[in-house]
Amino acid sequence: MPEHMWRARGALAVTAAGALVAATACSPGSTQAGGSGDLAGVELLVAAKWTGVEQENFTEVLAGFEEETGATVTYESTGEDTGAYLGPKIEAGEPPDVAILPQPGLVAEYAAQDALVPLSGDAAAALEENYTDYWRELGSVDGEPYGVLVKAAHKSIVWYRPDAFQQAGVNPPETWDDLTGTTAATLSDAGITPFSMCGASGWTLTDWFENVYLSQAGPEKYDQLVAHEIPWTDDSVVQTLETLAEVWGEGDWMAGGTQGAVQTDFPTCVSKVYGQEQAAMVYEADFVAASAQEAGATVGETAKAFPFPAVGEQPPVVVGGDIAVAMTETEGVQRLMAYLASPEAQTTWAGLGGYLSANSQVQADAYPDEFTQTLAQTILEAGDDVRYDLSDQVPSQFGATEGKGMWAVLQDFLRDPSDPEAAAEKLEQAASNAE
Amino acid sequence: MKAADTDAPAPAAQAGGPATGRGRLGPPPWLALFFLLPALLFLGIYVVYPILFSVYRSLWDAPGTEFVGLDNYARMFTRADTFIALRNNVIWIAVAPAVVTVAGLIFAVLTERIRWATAFKIVVFMPMAISFLASGVIFRLVYEQDPERGLANAVITTVQDTVAPTGAYPDANPREGVPLEETAGGGYRLTEPVAPGDAVAIPLVGVSAEEVPGDAENAAPPQQEQGAVTGTVWVDFTRGGGGREGTIDPTEKGLPALRVEAVRDGEAVATATTGADGAFTLTGLEGGDYTLRLAASNFSEPYNGLTWLGPTLITPSIIAAYLWVWAGFAMVLIAAGLSAIPREALEAARVDGATEWQVFRRVTVPLLSPVLMVVFVTLMIYVLKIFDLVFVIAPGSVRADANVLALEMWQVSFGINDQGLGSALAVFLLLLVVPAMIFQIRRFRREES
Numbered sequence: 031m032p033e034h035m036w037r038a039r040g041a042l043a044v045t046a047a048g049a050l051v052a053a054t055a056c057s058p059g060s061t062q063a064g065g066s067g068d069l070a071g072v073e074l075l076v077a078a079k080w081t082g083v084e085q086e087n088f089t090e091v092l093a094g095f096e097e098e099t100g101a102t103v104t105y106e107s108t109g110e111d112t113g114a115y116l117g118p119k120i121e122a123g124e125p126p127d128v129a130i131l132p133q134p135g136l137v138a139e140y141a142a143q144d145a146l147v148p149l150s151g152d153a154a155a156a157l158e159e160n161y162t163d164y165w166r167e168l169g170s171v172d173g174e175p176y177g178v179l180v181k182a183a184h185k186s187i188v189w190y191r192p193d194a195f196q197q198a199g200v201n202p203p204e205t206w207d208d209l210t211g212t213t214a215a216t217l218s219d220a221g222i223t224p225f226s227m228c229g230a231s232g233w234t235l236t237d238w239f240e241n242v243y244l245s246q247a248g249p250e251k252y253d254q255l256v257a258h259e260i261p262w263t264d265d266s267v268v269q270t271l272e273t274l275a276e277v278w279g280e281g282d283w284m285a286g287g288t289q290g291a292v293q294t295d296f297p298t299c300v301s302k303v304y305g306q307e308q309a310a311m312v313y314e315a316d317f318v319a320a321s322a323q324e325a326g327a328t329v330g331e332t333a334k335a336f337p338f339p340a341v342g343e344q345p346p347v348v349v350g351g352d353i354a355v356a357m358t359e360t361e362g363v364q365r366l367m368a369y370l371a372s373p374e375a376q377t378t379w380a381g382l383g384g385y386l387s388a389n390s391q392v393q394a395d396a397y398p399d400e401f402t403q404t405l406a407q408t409i410l411e412a413g414d415d416v417r418y419d420l421s422d423q424v425p426s427q428f429g430a431t432e433g434k435g436m437w438a439v440l441q442d443f444l445r446d447p448s449d450p451e452a453a454a455e456k457l458e459q460a461a462s463n464a465e
Numbered sequence: 466m467k468a469a470d471t472d473a474p475a476p477a478a479q480a481g482g483p484a485t486g487r488g489r490l491g492p493p494p495w496l497a498l499f500f501l502l503p504a505l506l507f508l509g510i511y512v513v514y515p516i517l518f519s520v521y522r523s524l525w526d527a528p529g530t531e532f533v534g535l536d537n538y539a540r541m542f543t544r545a546d547t548f549i550a551l552r553n554n555v556i557w558i559a560v561a562p563a564v565v566t567v568a569g570l571i572f573a574v575l576t577e578r579i580r581w582a583t584a585f586k587i588v589v590f591m592p593m594a595i596s597f598l599a600s601g602v603i604f605r606l607v608y609e610q611d612p613e614r615g616l617a618n619a620v621i622t623t624v625q626d627t628v629a630p631t632g633a634y635p636d637a638n639p640r641e642g643v644p645l646e647e648t649a650g651g652g653y654r655l656t657e658p659v660a661p662g663d664a665v666a667i668p669l670v671g672v673s674a675e676e677v678p679g680d681a682e683n684a685a686p687p688q689q690e691q692g693a694v695t696g697t698v699w700v701d702f703t704r705g706g707g708g709r710e711g712t713i714d715p716t717e718k719g720l721p722a723l724r725v726e727a728v729r730d731g732e733a734v735a736t737a738t739t740g741a742d743g744a745f746t747l748t749g750l751e752g753g754d755y756t757l758r759l760a761a762s763n764f765s766e767p768y769n770g771l772t773w774l775g776p777t778l779i780t781p782s783i784i785a786a787y788l789w790v791w792a793g794f795a796m797v798l799i800a801a802g803l804s805a806i807p808r809e810a811l812e813a814a815r816v817d818g819a820t821e822w823q824v825f826r827r828v829t830v831p832l833l834s835p836v837l838m839v840v841f842v843t844l845m846i847y848v849l850k851i852f853d854l855v856f857v858i859a860p861g862s863v864r865a866d867a868n869v870l871a872l873e874m875w876q877v878s879f880g881i882n883d884q885g886l887g888s889a890l891a892v893f894l895l896l897l898v899v900p901a902m903i904f905q906i907r908r909f910r911r912e913e914s
Contacts (some may be wrong), residue, residue, distance in 0.1 A: 041741045073792075111879075113882060114879060117882070143528065158888045196702075196705060197674065197704055198701070198705075198706065199704075199705045199706015199707060200706065216706075218671060219640075219670040219671060219702050219703070220670075220671075220673070220674075220677060220702050220704070221636060221670075221671050221673030221674065222673060229862055230860040230862045231861055232861050232862070243680065282636075282671075286610060286611065287769075289610055289769070289772050289775065290610055291717045291775055292862045293609075293610050293772075293775075293860055293862065295860060295861065334645070361753060395871075401819075410624035425881075426880075426881055426882075427881040427883075430882055431876065431880050432861050432864050432876070433861060433863075433864025433868060433876075433882070434546070434865065434881075435874075438862075438864075441861070441862040444862075445776075445862075463544075
């Protein structure tokens with residue numbers, strides 16, 4: 031899935047600085063692993079989609095476990111499509127001991143196939159201690175805890191070009207009305223196109239929707255919509271689509287007009303802001319940092335981000351992320367899961383950079399730079415109101431397939447936002463078909 | 466990919482043909498079987514088994530745990546997605562093979578007559594040497610909307626710009642609350658009439674810093690003048706903020722080289738062009754009321770070309786890319802057929818007084834028809850299985866509009882992990898290809914005998 035691909039690449043560049051730390055810290059410690067400890071001689075296999083710097087950082091975290099217990103942990107990369115990697119392995123009865131899944135949907139899918147081992151003992155206790163109810167439930171199926179959200183991505187920030195804001199004399203907006211009424215309108219008056227849209231990548235549009243919906247309709251409705259307890263034709267959905275149309279309906283506000291907006295895919299829309307300087311703002315998650323750097327901007331100076339403005343009473347905090355699950359009953363697997371869920375492991379990870387934690391025990395000062403600290407802070411502060419990416423929780427046929435379901439409906443809506451009711455109707459149809 | 470399996474029954478059937486029925490004179494049957502064994506084994510593993518397994522798998526549900534009979538087929542034919550894909554496949558099959566065959570024929574006939582035939586053929590055949598994926602990437606760029614990046618739109622807009630040039634300030638629009646309204650052609654006019662002796666200030670916004678010419682000076686308030694309409698057109702936006710709306714603030718620039726017209730009874734009776742500070746003077750006016758108009762030519766939008774990758778043009782665009790790739794293949798086969806045509810037939814027709822067109826139409830094409838048929842049917846088979854070009858060229862936002870069966874099959878099988886439905890689609894695709902295969906095999910048989 032492209033989203034995860036870019037999320038992965040995002041973290042890759044954010045960790046440019048962290049890489050140095052990893053490289054220097056890596057060499058001496060890890061060699062003595064496998065010696066003493068109560069799990070000496072145990073071999074464990076962990077699979078995740080990370081490669082490059084992200085992989086190095088993760089193996090660094092695993093090395094801590096090796097030192098502590100004497101077990102040997104091997105890391106294997108699944109490639110971009112974790113589902114396609116694990117499917118045959120499960121069928122053949124040779125799954126990795128621990129897998130890190132990019133979607134909660136997969137947790138439920140594998141649990142239904144009896145491919146997962148529920149958390150028990152230390153691991154269950156660690157989950158209980160360190161995570162809020164919401165995250166625990168996210169990794170649970172029918173009340174049985176299976177997964178731990180080990181790595182998060184912050185999806186509620188809007189990236190902007192400070193010099194464009196300066197030229198137009200505007201400040202980052204606090205509310206949606208400020209965003210449309212003042213910020214975007216003034217930028218447009220100044221002859222600067224306010225937004226660069228990534229419409230060809232459908233998942234970016236679902237992220238827009240999720241933020242507006244969470245803020246406007248509130249977390250309870252959000253959960254009901256995820257579970258499809260309320261239909262997509264609900265007033266709240268129509269209202270969110272109407273709100274989105276305040277931006278999506280303004281062809282002049284988007285780089286390349288409506289046509290350009292629908293045809294621009296994810297990393298290209300970022301370079302339109304930071305490379306070609308055709309627009310002032312682009313909405314996407316923290317991993318935009320990587321693409322912004324590729325386009326020649328410096329994160330924190332020429333590329334900044336403000337929190338997604340509040341549409342209703344509270345600004346939204348939408349988070350995506352990767353969930354670790356145990357797949358075998360090998361000795362030490364539960365210990366490893368407990369370790370991954372622990373604040374110690376995640377604090378080490380945070381220090382390496384390119385990482386955000388959803389663990390409530392990981393302190394903000396664990397992060398190496400101010401920007402990540404602020405992001406982590408907003409997740410911690412939002413507490414029980416944080417929500418996981420909606421499109422990754424619904425069946426992938428509806429929420430995460432190119433040219434289908436939510437992606438396609440929202441792309442059509444971006445192309446012509448005149449009829450929110452009809453769009454809601456189509457969303458409901460697609461959602462029902464996917465069940 | 467399961468679709469690739471579908472062209473395999475041809476060799477299988479051929480291999481089976483001559484092996485039987487020659488019993489007595491040939492070697493004993495067991496020896497024949499022995500020699501055929503490697504081929505049969507190979508075909509069995511890589512062709513027969515996958516086909517049979519696809520059929521079998523299509524009768525099971527998504528995880529493959531429950532037997533569902535023909536449910537997947539029922540589901541397949543009730544999904545809107547299948548029908549869009551099928552519709553596009555029909556468009557493809559109706560257009561692509563015919564267009565490619567005709568293009569190949571034209572190239573083949575024409576290259577017979579030019580001196581640089583070989584060079585020309587190499588150039589036309591070259592795209593065949595490029596992988597489909599790479600061709601797709603090339604055309605994705607060619608069709609890019611932005612004329613700065615997309616070749617197709619660059620060509621179109623260059624032609625268009627020479628015919629109708631872009632205005633100096635395409636994005637400019639009146640400051641909200643100013644008594645200006647848009648005219649039919651895209652210009653703006655004052656809602657209140659003006660008379661000689663009036664001085665008007667016209668604020669515009671939406672002009673970026675780069676659009677304001679370098680020689681623009683700070684705007685000055687308009688001065689009244691006897692017997693003339695005077696005024697100032699300026700950018701009512703202070704860079705960095707802090708400007709007052711509708712007022713000429715100290716650093717706000719005038720808009721130079723803007724055409725202003727005084728209109729009476731629908732006709733422009735006087736025109737003026739603004740100076741570096743945005744000031745204009747309309748002279749030679751008699752008394753009475755005029756409408757003041759900012760000419761539409763100031764604001765004409767740049768022509769952005771066609772939306773090649775939009776929902777309406779996407780399939781024709783991809784077919785054009787397909788033509789580029791396959792024209793060479795058709796040309797080479799047809800040229801080979803052409804060189805095998807007896808020259809006497811053509812000469813005889815010419816001696817009998819036929820025109821070149823008649824020779825082509827009545828002699829060349831009929832003699833070529835077996836080759837044309839082979840090319841056409843081969844292309845049909847390939848077109849039914851089209852996958853890569855659609856996959857690469859269509860952006861996500863039009864993937865649903867460009868979808869074809871092979872792509873749908875892949876997406877269903879590995880995107881949403883429903884290999885039951887995916888196998889059903891694969892079987893359906895196989896059934897669509899089979900008639901073309903049978904036709905092709907029959908032809909080969911007839912030619913052999």
